[in-house]
Amino acid sequence: MTPEVRAVLARHGAVLDESGFDPRADVARDAWRACAADLHATGARFFDITAIDRGEAVELVLVLVDTPSTQFTLRTSCPNESLRAESLAGVFPPAEWGEREVFDLFGVVFEGNPDMTRILQPDSSTIHPLRRSFELEERTW
Amino acid sequence: MVNFPRKGVEGSTETMLLNVGPQHPSTHGVLHMMCEISGETIVSAKPVIGYLHRGIEKLAESRTWQQDIVLTDRLDYVAQFSNEWAYCRAVERLAGIEVPERAEWLRTLLVEMNRITSHLIWYAGVTMDIGALGTPFIYAWVARERIFDFYEAVTGARVMPNWMRLGGVHTDIDSAMLKEMRDFLERDFPVEVDEYEALLVGNEIVQSRMKGIGVFSAEQLVEWGVTGPALRASGSERDLRKDVPYGVYDRLDFRVCTDDVGDSLARCRVRLAEIRESARMCVQIIDGMPGGDVRAKVSRALKPPVGDVCVRTESPRGELGVLVASDGTTKPLRFRVRSPIFYNLSAMPHMLPNHLLADMLVIFGGIDTSMGEIDR
Amino acid sequence: MSAAMWIHALLWLVGLLLLIAVVTVMGVWWERKFIGHLQRRRGPLHHGFHGLLQLPADMVKMISKEDIVPDSADPWLFQIGPLMVVVPAIAAMAALMFAPGFGLLDMNHGLFYIFAFQTLLPLGFAVIGWSCASKFTLIGALRAAAQLISYEIPMLLAALGVVVAAGSMRLTDIINAQAGVWYIFKEPLGFAIFGIAVLAEMNRTPFDLPEAESELVAGYQTEYSGMKFGFVQLAEYSVLFTGSYLVSALFLGGWNMPFLPASPLWLLLKIVACMTMTMWFRGTFPRLRVDSLMSLSWKWLLPIALVNIMAVAALALALPGIY
Numbered sequence: 001m002t003p004e005v006r007a008v009l010a011r012h013g014a015v016l017d018e019s020g021f022d023p024r025a026d027v028a029r030d031a032w033r034a035c036a037a038d039l040h041a042t043g044a045r046f047f048d049i050t051a052i053d054r055g056e057a058v059e060l061v062l063v064l065v066d067t068p069s070t071q072f073t074l075r076t077s078c079p080n081e082s083l084r085a086e087s088l089a090g091v092f093p094p095a096e097w098g099e100r101e102v103f104d105l106f107g108v109v110f111e112g113n114p115d116m117t118r119i120l121q122p123d124s125s126t127i128h129p130l131r132r133s134f135e136l137e138e139r140t141w
Numbered sequence: 142m143v144n145f146p147r148k149g150v151e152g153s154t155e156t157m158l159l160n161v162g163p164q165h166p167s168t169h170g171v172l173h174m175m176c177e178i179s180g181e182t183i184v185s186a187k188p189v190i191g192y193l194h195r196g197i198e199k200l201a202e203s204r205t206w207q208q209d210i211v212l213t214d215r216l217d218y219v220a221q222f223s224n225e226w227a228y229c230r231a232v233e234r235l236a237g238i239e240v241p242e243r244a245e246w247l248r249t250l251l252v253e254m255n256r257i258t259s260h261l262i263w264y265a266g267v268t269m270d271i272g273a274l275g276t277p278f279i280y281a282w283v284a285r286e287r288i289f290d291f292y293e294a295v296t297g298a299r300v301m302p303n304w305m306r307l308g309g310v311h312t313d314i315d316s317a318m319l320k321e322m323r324d325f326l327e328r329d330f331p332v333e334v335d336e337y338e339a340l341l342v343g344n345e346i347v348q349s350r351m352k353g354i355g356v357f358s359a360e361q362l363v364e365w366g367v368t369g370p371a372l373r374a375s376g377s378e379r380d381l382r383k384d385v386p387y388g389v390y391d392r393l394d395f396r397v398c399t400d401d402v403g404d405s406l407a408r409c410r411v412r413l414a415e416i417r418e419s420a421r422m423c424v425q426i427i428d429g430m431p432g433g434d435v436r437a438k439v440s441r442a443l444k445p446p447v448g449d450v451c452v453r454t455e456s457p458r459g460e461l462g463v464l465v466a467s468d469g470t471t472k473p474l475r476f477r478v479r480s481p482i483f484y485n486l487s488a489m490p491h492m493l494p495n496h497l498l499a500d501m502l503v504i505f506g507g508i509d510t511s512m513g514e515i516d517r
Numbered sequence: 518m519s520a521a522m523w524i525h526a527l528l529w530l531v532g533l534l535l536l537i538a539v540v541t542v543m544g545v546w547w548e549r550k551f552i553g554h555l556q557r558r559r560g561p562l563h564h565g566f567h568g569l570l571q572l573p574a575d576m577v578k579m580i581s582k583e584d585i586v587p588d589s590a591d592p593w594l595f596q597i598g599p600l601m602v603v604v605p606a607i608a609a610m611a612a613l614m615f616a617p618g619f620g621l622l623d624m625n626h627g628l629f630y631i632f633a634f635q636t637l638l639p640l641g642f643a644v645i646g647w648s649c650a651s652k653f654t655l656i657g658a659l660r661a662a663a664q665l666i667s668y669e670i671p672m673l674l675a676a677l678g679v680v681v682a683a684g685s686m687r688l689t690d691i692i693n694a695q696a697g698v699w700y701i702f703k704e705p706l707g708f709a710i711f712g713i714a715v716l717a718e719m720n721r722t723p724f725d726l727p728e729a730e731s732e733l734v735a736g737y738q739t740e741y742s743g744m745k746f747g748f749v750q751l752a753e754y755s756v757l758f759t760g761s762y763l764v765s766a767l768f769l770g771g772w773n774m775p776f777l778p779a780s781p782l783w784l785l786l787k788i789v790a791c792m793t794m795t796m797w798f799r800g801t802f803p804r805l806r807v808d809s810l811m812s813l814s815w816k817w818l819l820p821i822a823l824v825n826i827m828a829v830a831a832l833a834l835a836l837p838g839i840y
Contacts, residue, residue: 021234021450046366048479052449052466063451063462063479068384071453094366097487105198120191120516129199130475136203159652166734181656181807272804274722279556346723346803498656499732499806 004042005066008035014074023072032060032076033086033112039064039074040091047071049088049098051106053132056080058106062088062095078108087112105130156184159498163192167270167502170512172486176493176501183501186493188486193516201476206232206443207307209476214301216478217514219262222248222255223456224478224514225305230387231452231463232307236445243433244309249388250426251295251304253419254288254322257330259457260416261285264337267409267506271350277340284333291322307443309436323427326420334420338413342406351406355492355504358403365488368481369459371508374411375403381455392429395422408507415457442471449475458482458509480514529621533610541754542572547789548796555800582743587649590740594648599741599748601641606755609634613762614688616772616781627688628680628767631759632673635718638756639665642727642737645749649740657736660807661727664717667814668724672714674822678707678829679767692771696779699770706825708768710818715760717814720753722799726810761791 001023009016012035014025027035040046047063054077062074078085087110089096099110100119107128110116118125127134156179163173171192177184197216201209213224226248233240261281268277289299295314296302304311341347357367359375372379380397382390398414400407449466459481466475485508492504546561546569553560561568586595612627614620624630639662646658680686682703683694701708717724728736738749765771765787774783805813 020448045363047453047460048451048462048464048477050464050477050479052475061449061451061464063464065453068379071451073451092366093364093491094484094487097483118191120194122191129196134199136199157652159656167732268803272722272725273802274552274799276552276556276800279558283557344803346805349809350803350806497806497808502732 001070001072002042002066005039005044005072008038008042009074012038022070024075025072026075026077029076029078029085032074033088033091035074036062036088037091042066046092046094049092049095049102051102051108051130053106053130055132058083058108058131060085060102060108083107084109084111086110087116089113104128107131155179161501163189167266167505169266169505169510172510172512172515174489174501176498178498181498183493183496183498186490186501188489190483190486190512190515193512195517197517198476198478201473203472205441205471206236206445206473207439207441209473210305210307211301211303213478214303215513216480216517217456217458217461217482217511218300219511220255220259220457221300221302222252222304223259223454223461225302226252226388227452227454227456227461227463227478228465228476229305229307230454231450231465232443232445234452235448235450235465235467236307236439236443238308238439239437241309241434241437242431243313244435244437245388246426246430247310247314247435248305249390249393250314250322250423250430251292252388253422253426254291254326256419256457257416257423258285258288260412260419261337263412263457263506263509264341266509267503268341270502270506271347273340277337280333280340281337284330287325287329291318291325294318306436306439308439309434311436313435319427319430323424326423330420331417334413334416341409342413348406350499351409351503352404354405354500355496355507356402356404357492361491362488365491366484367459367488367508368485369455369457369509370398370411370415371408371459371485373397373399374407374507376401381453381460385453387454389426389429393422393425395425405503405507412509444469444471451479453479456481458511458514459485478514478517480517482508482510483515486510486515526621529611533607533621537607537610537751537755537758540758541751542576544754544757544792545575545750546572547793548799551793551796552800555797576747579747580744584743584745585740587651587740589650591648591650594644595740596745598641598645598648599745599752601644602638602752603748603755605634605637605641606752606759609759610755612688613759614692614766615784616779617689617693619781620688623689624687626686628676628686628691631763632669632676635756635759636669638752641752645741646737649737651740653733653735653739654737657727657733657739660733661720661737664720664724664726664810667811668714668717668818671710671814671818671822672718674819674826675704675707675711675714676763676767678704678826681826681829681833688766688771692766692773695770696773699768699773701768701770704768704825704829706821707829708764710822710825711768712764714814714818715764716795716798717810719757719760719795721757721795723802723804724810725799725804726807757792757795758788761788761795764791 009025012027012031014027017024044064044066047065049062052059057077057079060076063071065071087099099113102108103116104118104120156177159176159178161174161176163171173189175187197212201212210225213228214221216224265278265281292302293299296304357375359377362372362375376399378397383397395418398411398418400411445467447467447469451462451464453460453462461481462479464477465473468474493501550560561571564570564574609631611621612624612630614623642661643658646654679700683691720727765784769787772779772781772784
């Protein structure tokens with residue numbers, strides 16, 4: 001983790017945890033986009049945006065690559081009552097598709113994404129299948 | 142009478158919406174491109190995906206950690222070993238499983254052979270797309286079939302091997318087979334590749350079709366999230382095999398194949414160079430293969446500790462990431478595949494405008510799509 | 518017209534139709550076989566001797582297929598389209614001469630007649646492409662029309678060089694004038710231009726843009742099925758045959774052969790050789806892009822063809838005995 005990245009994370013009040021495999025930084029949802037934009041300015045490269053269902057909340061995970069050989073994750077939490085976050089599409093262009101996928105599979109709405117439609121499922125679908133609450137039907141074969 | 146749905150734009154000409162796919166000879170699967178064209182020039186393009194969505198990430202959550210390996214084969218069905226390895230590495234890292242030395246060598250060997258076959262499929266596809274009636278296509282199949290015979294001999298399957306296991310690999314490769322592979326890759330294979338290269342890069346018409354088409358700078362491509370050979374053709378040295386060495390890549394002597402032109406022809410040259418480089422690496426691996434066990438003892442009811450990990454690997458198409466999260470049970474909490482082509486394809490709306498319809502296929506060929514991994 | 522003339526014409530008509538059928542069937546078989554061997558495989562093998570019966574079987578299949586008319590297609594134009602392609606293609610063959618005095622119509626202006634009918638083809642393609650109400654066919658038809666019209670001009674100019682040299686538009690005269698030296702040796706430039714332009718006229722690789730499979734599915738013929746598709750294919754192989762005939766007759770000496778007596782056999786051999794060349798190209802070359810296709814015709818072939826015809830005319834005036 002480069003000093004610039006640490007400085008940005010500290011500025012946005014991120015809780016840094018380096019005990020796991022890769023450093024992870026938890027930010028408040030309000031600081032999500034601003035923090036990502038500042039990280040982009042430090043030269044961090046977009047790798048992936050996805051989500052993990054934690055039951056009562058959906059955790060957004062932004063995987064960034066700061067130096068060619070190291071990575072870290074920026075996370076924020078969206079409680080089930082308000083599944084929305086600011087879009088990063090203006091910061092990282094590939095995040096547009098990543099966010100569409102998170103919307104499609106988890107139901108998190110990204111405000112400011114230019115095309116907030118389903119990407120993998122058909123538009124007529126009403127489910128968000130990767131939520132824990134969505135149970136797979138028993139196999140019938 | 143005939144009525145085309147038209148969308149008016151400023152100026153005197155009208156544009157036309159052309160739906161290329163989802164059933165079209167050259168979309169390599171079921172990709173759907175909505176192209177707004179003016180004459181034959183693309184004004185804007187929007188890829189529509191999801192026709193091959195099988196819900197692999199959801200299915201993985203209802204199977205045990207070991208059972209999920211079989212699903213990874215189905216992601217990118219032309220780079221099966223790469224997917225298996227990415228998943229196994231992620232879980233092994235999460236659960237702290239030590240992989241025996243020989244198994245790492247075997248994995249690297251098969252993954253590099255897989256890179257060859259994957260690039261051969263790209264070669265076959267791209268030559269078809271620019272209108273060569275299958276001659277280079279079938280030529281590429283010759284070498285691919287030989288390597289697939291090796292897959293079959295080693296794993297028992299040609300296309301869906303399901304060969305890697307958590308903590309190693311399923312079957313060992315005996316020395317006679319290794320020698321046969323080495324003979325092929327060192328003696329016959331380079332001759333074949335010379336021919337492929339002459340057929341593609343040496344052809345005047347191919348050069349006129351590809352030179353200067355789709356020129357992008359490395360900065361642009363990084364901004365758009367493009368990785369892999371498509372990025373390296375623009376001069377970037379980014380290759381995870383060098384940047385974050387895994388497997389036995391740190392013990393092999395290889396170079397990162399790059400090109401500084403950044404057009405479609407450069408992407409072809411980079412991939413052809415990677416085929417040669419991979420063959421050279423395979424020979425090195427076979428020469429340096431240590432003895433020993435190929436599989437560590439791993440409990441069937443594996444329960445990795447609570448946590449998550451994201452592992453990045455270099456698949457033939459770019460940076461393949463696997464994020465697995467565990468809640469301490471025998472089934473994953475989350476299995477996420479960061480598909481390189483998913484993000485490469487998301488750059489298409491930036492890449493295609495102001496190119497001709499025929500150039501679309503050339504640029505497509507440059508990023509080498511495989512729908513199985515995009516739609517998952 | 519006397520009864521004998523009618524019978525003569527009728528016999529020739531049947532003969533020509535049979536010829537077209539045989540050319541199509543054998544052409545397809547030979548193409549699949551030849552390209553198969555180019556590609557390290559063997560082509561059709563199982564039905565008949567080396568797959569010879571594969572093509573009759575394919576024809577039966579094609580005839581028995583359902584004739585699908587797309588909902589939004591223009592019903593009349595959709596039906597007429599294939600005829601507008603196949604009729605000129607076959608009509609052009611009426612003027613072909615296979616030996617001195619052996620042909621349906623030994624016209625004074627036989628060459629002119631053939632080109633006149635071939636000029637009608639873009640119209641048929643445009644009708645086909647428009648009537649289907651599919652964007653792929655429309656783009657394919659526009660490409661076909663643009664390509665055929667722009668390559669017609671260098672082709673005609675190159676053929677004009679031969680007409681100037683032979684002093685006649687009658688095919689028999691042109692071929693007989695080559696009893697000594699073939700025009701390929703007298704006008705190599707004209708032969709090159711004519712060969713390239715004819716290749717484009719026949720929609721063959723590397724000029725097969727109107728039916729570019731990887732871009733336009735199947736170009737103007739995308740929506741056709743059954744026998745209508747068969748008609749379009751028939752027209753294509755007729756044009757291929759006519760084009761190969763023209764190259765053989767105008768530049769390769771027709772039925773003449775050095776040191777050997779003139780015979781229709783030589784002509785047929787040359788036609789087959791020309792057709793095989795186009796198949797060889799098909800198995801080897803990728804296709805050009807639209808803009809380079811157009812610039813090749815207008816920026817290169819046309820000026821060179823103009824220079825060629827002026828040079829030929831000047832030589833014909835300067836050396837009347839030789840040229």
